[in-house]
Amino acid sequence: MGINSIVEQAMQDGYLTPSMEAEVGRICGTAAELSVEEYLALDQLMGALLTGEVVAVPRKQFINVMEELVLSDAITCVAEIEQTSDTSLDVGDIAAYALNRLPPLYATTEEGANYQRQRARQELQTLIQEQVKEAINRYLDRPEFFPERQAINPKNNSNMANQLSSLLKDYAPGYEKDSNFF
Template structure:
């Protein structure tokens, strides 16, 4: 989307979303020189922001602690691998793959974020490491022209193992006692 279209949309809606803001920044960063029209559109946007005609929507009022934990784990593992080989790994691909297989841990305050971090370190550390390692393994085995792992084919045993891992994480104290079961 062009700067002019983004500004037009912001003026029409009355707000500038974080996505619109990022896109304007990306265009400005990648352009060696902006056109007169682009400068005029940016000037209109700045004026509308100053007068309140357009309101900038705050970026985030919450955080997903799992993102920072996965990134920390992924960067540590990638650094180890890249230091000992000629391989270059994409942190974004690896983090996205792992995050798609892990539960989100949202918080709206620093206190809540600290709680989620502590909880994740005690209850989910091994699961996070496992998902990051799986993402790295898949990334290393992908052809260079397609580094984003889209899906993997799971056998029944692999799916069963993933479910078992999830149950161990979320219900570690649950035990099924065979003497309490009655035949149906």
């Protein structure tokens, strides 16, 4: 989808979704030069955003608490494995596998998120741990096919700390605020 069609869609719908915004950013970031029509479309979009004719939808108006819980457990398990072996694990792959096998726990308020966290710790902690361990086992047993596959948002963070920090920023925005670990 090009800039012109994204702007046209945003003008028609009255809102700019996070995926539309990301695509415009990707196009602008990778294009050597934009056409005059693309600049005009971006100018039109900017004007519509400023006047309120188009509203930018916030990235997240809700959170899936299960993502935080799975990431926390996966980070702990992966760190233990990587400290005791030469194996390198991808926390994102492991978390995605586990999350696909666990119920989502969405919340729109901090109170709701706290409730979901408490509920999950009481009712789902064992299931979360089992799914993370299964994800790690599957990851370690996976064949090396499709080596050319690329991450959804490829980032040049090769060390574990940067990879974890990036994942936490995406999935648990307030997780690192009081930590100087990374």
